[in-house]
Every structure is written in structure tokens, then in C-alpha cells.
Amino acid sequence: MPTAEQLQLLVSNVVEPLTQRSLGELRMVRDTFINGNDARVRLELPTPAWPNPKGLEELVRQRIRFAAPDLDVRIEVHSTVRGKDTGGRIGLNVHNVIAVGSGKGGVGKSTVAAAIACGLHSFGCRVGLMDADVYGPSIPHMMHAEGRPAASEVTDSEGNRMMRMEPIDAGGVKLMSMGFFIDQGQSVVWRGPMLHKALTQFLKDTDWGELDYLIIDLPPGTGDVALTLAQQVGLAGAVVVCTPQQVALLDAIKAVDMYQKVSVPILGFIENMTGEIFGRGGVQKVAAEMKIPFLGEIPLKACIREYADRGQLMQMLQEDNPARDDLRAVCQNVAVQIFRELIRSPAGPVLEIL
Numbered sequence: 001m002p003t004a005e006q007l008q009l010l011v012s013n014v015v016e017p018l019t020q021r022s023l024g025e026l027r028m029v030r031d032t033f034i035n036g037n038d039a040r041v042r043l044e045l046p047t048p049a050w051p052n053p054k055g056l057e058e059l060v061r062q063r064i065r066f067a068a069p070d071l072d073v074r075i076e077v078h079s080t081v082r083g084k085d086t087g088g089r090i091g092l093n094v095h096n097v098i099a100v101g102s103g104k105g106g107v108g109k110s111t112v113a114a115a116i117a118c119g120l121h122s123f124g125c126r127v128g129l130m131d132a133d134v135y136g137p138s139i140p141h142m143m144h145a146e147g148r149p150a151a152s153e154v155t156d157s158e159g160n161r162m163m164r165m166e167p168i169d170a171g172g173v174k175l176m177s178m179g180f181f182i183d184q185g186q187s188v189v190w191r192g193p194m195l196h197k198a199l200t201q202f203l204k205d206t207d208w209g210e211l212d213y214l215i216i217d218l219p220p221g222t223g224d225v226a227l228t229l230a231q232q233v234g235l236a237g238a239v240v241v242c243t244p245q246q247v248a249l250l251d252a253i254k255a256v257d258m259y260q261k262v263s264v265p266i267l268g269f270i271e272n273m274t275g276e277i278f279g280r281g282g283v284q285k286v287a288a289e290m291k292i293p294f295l296g297e298i299p300l301k302a303c304i305r306e307y308a309d310r311g312q313l314m315q316m317l318q319e320d321n322p323a324r325d326d327l328r329a330v331c332q333n334v335a336v337q338i339f340r341e342l343i344r345s346p347a348g349p350v351l352e353i354l
């Protein structure tokens, strides 16, 4: 029989297939116990959205069986979300802040941002979704959420008075959007500095609580908003949504350039609206050429538009429908990519404050 140390070493040396690194190096072995013939191994995944946990469990089981065939092993798989915790510098207890953007309007950013939020939530993560499109907020509608966030004034430990806003809960996902503050049909007319201030407030003054992921739906275009966020919070990374058409791709390339300029890691491209009309595979090809990860494709499906129009994005991730598997796979790829980014540069990017 192996000793406890030998068992620990055995499990730590198993290579995790997605990252090709050992479980020990990835800190995915929480602990191992051994008592006579009985052994217990606890694995710790870096997110509940980790793909194929059963496969990993099986890999560990086989390795142990090969080395110690008589050992009776019980394997438990747990998960705790890890992140660079960059939000801490503005008082946020959010492990990973993710921006969802593109260069071009109408490619499905808001739909994809909300689907990622709902998807990660359905895997068991604690998720917030912030609508950074103050001119055309669409998140409240897609998530069938209404109401006005309760606001109160609080005094912090240093005696400063500040606003606290309660996010609106939509089936367990915490939302904040300008849409909750303007009445239907009203429009917002703001200039740059005010926009900057509104976004900062949304981020800082919202009582998000502890979150694993805060997803931010960016407005179309490449400019101000992403910059503000990069400066304020330090993003875990940006997801770039594009459609297979060439023109949308060119805009995505510009978006990548902009993120790189402000040192925001690119988590990857998502091809949205894949199918007969716009084609397929163009985004993956460009991603490969640019050496940017490809996070998956989401088909052009009437059901996606219908779920979004009815404000049922949460249901879209829960009910059986032709888009659900693709959407879940995209969420998993995003979570994995964040972890890859974390092990690549654990300290977080150094951001230029312009």
C-alpha cells in the first residue's frame, strides 16, 4: 500500500488534459487520506464550470488503480472559483470581472453576455451582470427584470459617506443597468465625463456582495467604456463577440487592438449567429491566425431571439433547446480561459492609467 505522501504525489503528478499541467502544479489536489485499504482524494477545480469533471476523476482513479490495485479509493470533486481579484482595489469582492464587447453593433453582445451570466450561474457560480450600455440598455428586458434598485447612504470605516445600491435579482443573477433608472421611452444624453462617472458608480456603489464572475455587457464601439473599466477595475479579460461576416471580423480585430493597448487580456473570440446566412468558421480561422483563443460558436437560431425577446435567457440555459449545449460550452470555455490566464500571469496585468 502507498503511504499518504506517495498517494499525494501520485495524484499530484496526474496531468490535467485541458492545460497539460500537473494537478499539483495547478493546485487542484485539496488533500488525500489513507487508512489501511481505504483512501480518499479530494480534488479542487478552479470553477464549477470546469468541463468534464468526471473525466478528470476517472483519470485520477485509473492512475491510482494502476499503482495500487488493492486500494479502495473514494474521489470527491469540489470547486472554488479563483481569480486575480483585481476588483479589490476599488472595494469589490469579485474574483473575476469579464467584459463582453465587439467593435460592431448588433452582433449579439448583450445576448451573449447575458447567456454567459446565466450559464455560469447554472453551473453554480455566483454571478453579477452589469449593463454598461447606458444609452441602449437591453439587459433588463432580456432578463425580464424590473424595479428600481434600492439606494441608501452609508458611512465607511474612514467616515466617508457613500451610496450603496442594491442590484436587482433575476433568478439568482445580480443585475445593474441604467435601464432601471430611466423610464421607458426616455433617452439618456450624457457626455464623456458623466458616462465615466455613471459606470464607476455602477461598479463601485453597487452592493454586489461576493461574486465569482461579474459580466459586463459593453456598448457597441471600442472607445471610452472599455477604457474606463480597464482603469477602474482591472479586467480578468475581454470576450470579443463577432459574426462570421468579414466586416464584423475587421471590427473585432480593431477591438482586440484596443484591448491590447490598455493591457486587457483577450480571453477569446466567440462566433455568434453561425449558420447558413452569415456562414461559419470565419471567426475561428481569424482567431487562429491572430493566435487568440476561440471560445466557440453560437448558431443563428430563432429560439435564441425568442428567448431573448421574452426575457427568458435564464430559461434558455435551463430548458432543452437547440442552442443550449453550444451556449454551455461557450461558458465553460470562458471559465477555462480565465483560469489559463490566471496561471499564465497570477499577479494580474499592470494597467496603464491614461
Ligand SMILES: Nc1ncnc2c1ncn2[C@@H]1O[C@H](COP(=O)(O)OP(=O)(O)OP(=O)(O)O)[C@@H](O)[C@H]1O
Pocket (backbone or CB within 6 Å): 104, 105, 106, 107, 108, 109, 110, 111, 112, 133, 136, 138, 218, 219, 220, 272, 273, 274, 298, 299, 300, 301, 302, 304, 305, 306, 308, 309
Ligand atoms: N445566435 C443568435 N440567433 C438568433 N438571434 C440572435 C442571436 N444572437 C443575437 N440574436 C438577436 O439579435 C439581436 C441583437 O442582439 P443583441 O441586442 O444581443 O446585440 P448587441 O450586439 O448587444 O447590440 P447593440 O450593439 O445594439 O448593443 C437581438 O434581437 C437578439 O435576440
Ligand SMILES: [Mg+2]
Pocket (backbone or CB within 6 Å): 109, 110, 111, 133, 138, 217, 218, 219, 220
Ligand atoms: Mg447590446
